[in-house]
Amino acid sequence: MEKPAVESIVKTAGNGTKRWYNRMKKQTAAITAVVCVFLFATHTQALEVPARVTRTVTTTQKIPFATSYIDLPGIYRGYEEPVRSGTPGEQKIEAQVIYEGDRAVKVVSIKAEQTAQPVNAVVKRGTKVLYSETADGSAWKTSFARPLKGGWLSADFYDYPHHNGIDLAAPYGTPVYAAAEGVVEQAGWYGEYGICVILRHADGSRTLYGHNSSVSVSVGQTVKQGEKIANVGSTGNSTGNHLHFEIRVDGRMIDPLVYLDQ
Numbered sequence: 001m002e003k004p005a006v007e008s009i010v011k012t013a014g015n016g017t018k019r020w021y022n023r024m025k026k027q028t029a030a031i032t033a034v035v036c037v038f039l040f041a042t043h044t045q046a047l048e049v050p051a052r053v054t055r056t057v058t059t060t061q062k063i064p065f066a067t068s069y070i071d072l073p074g075i076y077r078g079y080e081e082p083v084r085s086g087t088p089g090e091q092k093i094e095a096q097v098i099y100e101g102d103r104a105v106k107v108v109s110i111k112a113e114q115t116a117q118p119v120n121a122v123v124k125r126g127t128k129v130l131y132s133e134t135a136d137g138s139a140w141k142t143s144f145a146r147p148l149k150g151g152w153l154s155a156d157f158y159d160y161p162h163h164n165g166i167d168l169a170a171p172y173g174t175p176v177y178a179a180a181e182g183v184v185e186q187a188g189w190y191g192e193y194g195i196c197v198i199l200r201h202a203d204g205s206r207t208l209y210g211h212n213s214s215v216s217v218s219v220g221q222t223v224k225q226g227e228k229i230a231n232v233g234s235t236g237n238s239t240g241n242h243l244h245f246e247i248r249v250d251g252r253m254i255d256p257l258v259y260l261d262q
Contacts (some may be wrong), residue, residue: 174251194236
């Protein structure tokens, strides 16, 4: 078999030409190998594309319930009394989904069927507005100043059973201030509330400040709104330093957040 003309020429050529020719042969072989690997990989991937299949996927979903209120015009705002607990409904969801292997690529259709109706919660609530009277006999809507400068809400009104106020977490010793002008009715240990202050206000409402580390007032003393009355602590039935704050009207505990200046 005759050798290619190029190889015959290279054989008789100088050393520089021979080196160039050998280098070109190696580069050509490397490029050819890369192309072959690419073509093989592409062909293999084309063969491995999974077939598409349609599957039926079924699940259940909760339907949230609403809350219905029974207004009590003779009771002050902020008072709530649960009458009936709510129950979520349920619906069955059926979907046709196209899969490639284990991967969902398209939802073809969705069908929902309600299997249980939600039952609304029912709550009684006060709607009467709390007013205070000025010296000239005029009235204005009562509001209370925030009893702490700083801190954060750690438990809401009725966050758990028998929690009749709000909890404001703050470092030990943080000053506690009177939410409104009033007369001190309680200043000292008060059962589960630990070291506690209770103020009676001109409109008949009362504010309670519980779990303090110490008090700064005494029974019978008149305090102004914003005056320091205690320091934050964790006395009584308490976990962690915080102020337990309540507003009481006509013997009922009402939600302080309705009346607090935020």
